[in-house]
Amino acid sequence: MFEFHIAAKNGRARAGTFTTPHGDLLTPVFAPVGTQATVKTLTPPQLDGVGASLVLSNTYHLYLRPGDDLVRDMGGLHQFMQWPHPMLTDSGGFQVFSLSKTRKIDDDGVTFKSHIDGSTHRFTPEKSISIQENLGADIIMAFDECSDPNDHAYTALAMRRTHLWAERSLRAKTRADQALFGIIQGGVNPDLRVESTRFIASLDTPGIAIGGLSVGETKDEMYSTLDVIGAHLPSDRPRYLMGVGTPEDLIQGIARGVDIFDCVLPTRLARHHAAFSPEGRLNLMNATFARDPRPIDSTCDCYTCRTFTRAYLRHLISAKELLAGTLLSIHNLRALIRLVADMRLCILDGTFASRVPLWLEQWRGNAERTEKGMVSSE
């Protein structure tokens, strides 16, 4: 279990297979986010229809509601939300630290107040692993501290705490059917990133996560940080870049050897009427689409593009119909999953590196990020 086989490389990009108890993941892979045990507005068959293979869910949110013991008693997360394919949970660290006004960090863990009812709770590495074992995802994360990338002094402290917590997370783990990934921190400081990469890589884990990116640094800082990390990472384990990203970030990340991504962007944009397209990001609320008989993207093979006009989608949005969010989520998820699948094929046939400029040009108008979710329910 949890074997990683690299079928082909093209430059630093890799096409591989990661074996999990719920099936093989073909990497690189983009994971939709199902924060509260549901990828917002979509049924499992609709998720299957966009080609999703890995779904992420959030430890912080499920711990608070409905409670990880309840999920365990209902047969675990796969059974609870009826997702039969691989799943991943984060450690809760990112959400807890984003509660900056109500949390207190010490070397043992973090005390915080629920964003739902203000009640007080405490996460430690042991507690995070216990919750994630109750949830039962295939891939789970060590408890980490994600610090402000612009506070370099504090970043060193948070990174060292993250390393100690990674060791405690590993010791706390009891289930053999879950792969625990350590998380590299260190902000945008190359020295810290090298130190963190070496430390996390030294742990006996089937995969390695890269945290603390896409949290306010520039795109150049993110890509150069990925370069630094990449130079010190072992090549035999899958690499997961957490909370990333835009189409451009996926292209740049895969070119730098990243294997796994997740991001709320496609589903969040969908609920704000925005759609990825080769013409750039479209806001379908715009009156120019009122009588547009074309699909969002005539080259897209998703259900929404095969079925509905921009005029209909614009009507649904204008009439505040919830179906708009469903149909745009289907399109946006499919767009990213298809882009990543295309890149995988090109890694396999050796054309990846030469096609990177083309993809970057094609997705240029879709590059901007939106602010990360912090404790919001997505």
Place this chain on the structure above:
Amino acid sequence: MFEFHIAAKNGRARAGTFTTPHGDLLTPVFAPVGTQATVKTLTPPQLDGVGASLVLSNTYHLYLRPGDDLVRDMGGLHQFMQWPHPMLTDSGGFQVFSLSKTRKIDDDGVTFKSHIDGSTHRFTPEKSISIQENLGADIIMAFDECSDPNDHAYTALAMRRTHLWAERSLRAKTRADQALFGIIQGGVNPDLRVESTRFIASLDTPGIAIGGLSVGETKDEMYSTLDVIGAHLPSDRPRYLMGVGTPEDLIQGIARGVDIFDCVLPTRLARHHAAFSPEGRLNLMNATFARDPRPIDSTCDCYTCRTFTRAYLRHLISAKELLAGTLLSIHNLRALIRLVADMRLCILDGTFASRVPLWLEQWRGNAERTEKGMVSSE
């Protein structure tokens, strides 16, 4: 086209087939409501999955947004919302008259203000038919006035106006591929209902609608009014009871010879966390369901009941996840469509009348109505 063939009768209940340009309707039939060219939260394949065969949409709402000329230019309502099966539009009368504070009625038509932006508009029988011809449903309605059932003097006046408007609607109609139904009014006054039934039945239409019920009268008044109408209706045309109903109303209506029903109840209840079940109407927000591993209804064949626990649905509701509305809509629609389909089979095999008490007992706890939608978007 628009032939009605009655395959079997059992008491006054009938099982038939009504031929439309978009396929045969097997009657009795329950139509989900797609007010704004979408049955709220559901894709067309999900609607297909619950066994829907006829979908209703609203003239008033589509006239205001996105505009009937736009729908026509996009190929008509079937094409616009991608529903390939039969459709029905109402005349806009019910919504316009429910705008009681902002509308003025005269013998020629009604002037009213939009609930969206307060702009002034005017509907006449000719205008309603013109809009419905632009929308292009298979079954369309004459423009009518639905009056307060408790104001008997005014009800007579409104009924006579409805008759004149039915004649004008018929004269205004130009498309041969749409079936225009006249609408019987007359409140709960037996004399008026007899007069209206005779008048509307005398018109050359392929079907007959019954309006002005389930608008505030008691259930006994509704059922006895259906008895009065039924005694004077020709048996050779389909009968459509508008805006009805609850499971009990469907059973009582079919027992009184009604062939077509529509109601927002299943989808509206779904968005308010309520589900039809043989145990009575369940509010799935209730904490007693938090750890309930059963489906809503273990005898139900819908996607939701085949797939998810009450505990999961309760979690989605509690976490304000939109998927809850989708999954409960699927269940509630399937429950009514399956009930009507079961009744049709029993009419065909001659067991209908003997099973009525059983159905009434089984669905007893689901009988209460909610207030009708008036101008709300459902």
